[in-house]
Amino acid sequence: MAIEDFQLLRRSLKADHRVQTEVYNSYCGKVYNSCLRILGDAHEAEDFMHEAFIYAFAKIDSFRGESALSTWICRIAINKCLDHLKKRRVKLEYDDSWEQRGAGATTGSPDNADYDVQRIFKAMEHLPEGCRIVFSLHIFEEMNHQAIAAQLGIREASSRAQYARAKNRIKELVNELYV
Amino acid sequence: MSDLEKYINRNREAFDGANPPEGHQERFLRKLEKNEQKEHHSTVTFWRVVAAVAVIVVAAASLIIPRFNHPDDVHYGSISLGEVSRELGDVEFYYDSELAKGYAALATLSANDPEVKSALEELENLGKEYNSLEKQLYESGRHEAVITAMIENFRLRLELIEALEQKKNFTLQNDSI
Numbered sequence: 001m002a003i004e005d006f007q008l009l010r011r012s013l014k015a016d017h018r019v020q021t022e023v024y025n026s027y028c029g030k031v032y033n034s035c036l037r038i039l040g041d042a043h044e045a046e047d048f049m050h051e052a053f054i055y056a057f058a059k060i061d062s063f064r065g066e067s068a069l070s071t072w073i074c075r076i077a078i079n080k081c082l083d084h085l086k087k088r089r090v091k092l093e094y095d096d097s098w099e100q101r102g103a104g105a106t107t108g109s110p111d112n113a114d115y116d117v118q119r120i121f122k123a124m125e126h127l128p129e130g131c132r133i134v135f136s137l138h139i140f141e142e143m144n145h146q147a148i149a150a151q152l153g154i155r156e157a158s159s160r161a162q163y164a165r166a167k168n169r170i171k172e173l174v175n176e177l178y179v
Numbered sequence: 180m181s182d183l184e185k186y187i188n189r190n191r192e193a194f195d196g197a198n199p200p201e202g203h204q205e206r207f208l209r210k211l212e213k214n215e216q217k218e219h220h221s222t223v224t225f226w227r228v229v230a231a232v233a234v235i236v237v238a239a240a241s242l243i244i245p246r247f248n249h250p251d252d253v254h255y256g257s258i259s260l261g262e263v264s265r266e267l268g269d270v271e272f273y274y275d276s277e278l279a280k281g282y283a284a285l286a287t288l289s290a291n292d293p294e295v296k297s298a299l300e301e302l303e304n305l306g307k308e309y310n311s312l313e314k315q316l317y318e319s320g321r322h323e324a325v326i327t328a329m330i331e332n333f334r335l336r337l338e339l340i341e342a343l344e345q346k347k348n349f350t351l352q353n354d355s356i
Contacts, residue, residue: 017211024207028350032203033195046199050207115186117193131294139187140194 004160010068013060024053027070031077037136038081041127048084052077076145082151085133115174123173133157135166259312260329263321274333281340288347298343305336 012019012126031052036044056063056073063072124132135153138159145163149156180188187194261268282302288295309332318324 017208020211021204021208024204028199028207032199033197035199041341042197043198044207046203049199049203050210053207054211057211058214058218084188115183116194117190117269120183120187120194137288139184140191171181173185 010063011061013057020053020057023069028053028071031074033139034074035077035081037124037140038078038085038133040129040132044084048077048081050082052080054079074141078137079151083134085129086153119174119177120170122177123170126173126177127169131162131166131169134162135170138163241244255316257310258317258321259313260316260326263316263326267326270330271333274330274337277337278333278340281337281344285340286345292347294343294346298339301339302336305332305339309336 007018013023029170032049035041035048035052036080039045039048051128052073056076063069067075124135127135130152132149137148137151138145143151145159148154148159152159196277259268260271285295285299285302290296290299312325312329312332316322316329321326
């Protein structure tokens with residue numbers, strides 16, 4: 001993008017409702033799905049999506065164009081969702097009691113599950129909140145475990161462990177839920 | 180990479196398929212508008228506060244600064260006789276005391292009396308002249324002729340009051356000095 005175009009975009013996003021609406025319509029789906037996967041609630045996801053766009057338009061001067069605009073807005077949304085979860089004091093560390101109930105017990109379970117999008121989403125709903133968040137951030141938002149650990153205030157090893165257990169549990173649940 | 184991860188990576192777009200609740204765009208535009216009004220209001224409030232503070236600062240300065248520069252507080256390069264020597268200070272004190280008593284006595288007379296009026300005008304002129312002599316004393320480097328003129332000025336004012344005393348037959352309150 002030429003510098004002039006970039007500056008024009010920044011100026012327009014600051015005040016031009018038509019451009020703001022256009023950007024919102026283009027990226028709302030991506031941002032909404034990121035929020036939904038982290039929060040697990042449609043109405044909360046919508047609120048945080050809105051908040052992220054409003055914040056992004058107000059702070060557009062700090063957008064350097066180093067990433068795509070959609071990625072930048074998505075990062076804002078994810079940060080806002082995670083801040084919200086921290087305020088809610090969501091248990092983000094690995095829960096031993098969950099493992100004792102059977103989750104992850106089949107470490108190294110065979111990759112013979114019959115995957116589809118809805119089954120995976122359904123399985124994710126059955127994960128403990130902290131585990132689902134780590135899984136979503138790593139696989140969907142492509143954050144590495146170091147970044148996840150820093151963002152959530154947990155140990156990197158805990159992030160890796162929760163991700164591994166989430167994968168195993170999803171494999172099990174995808175089969176169990178549709179038998 | 181597990182089959183699960185491979186599947187998700189292959190179908191990444193399908194995992195972004197959930198739609199926001201109906202009416203999300205209208206709700207967003209309302210929030211956006213509300214936020215802009217709030218920001219505008221905050222900006223206006225900010226500038227109002229700045230303007231109010233500026234008015235207060237200017238008002239305070241206009242009251243305080245002239246006080247520091249009040250003519251009574253500033254000596255424009257003048258010195259009194261008392262600053263030249265202790266002896267001259269005693270002379271100055273004597274005449275100041277006598278003149279103060281004389282002015283107090285004059286204040287009891289009618290200012291409409293032509294002779295009193297004339298004497299008060301003359302005293303006023305001599306007073307201004309004395310202030311001028313104090314400046315000259317500073318500028319001349321405490322010249323003796325100026326000191327003499329200042330004492331002469333005192334004497335003239337006192338004589339003027341005494342002359343009026345005789346004419347109007349009033350008595351100066353001659354308390355011991």
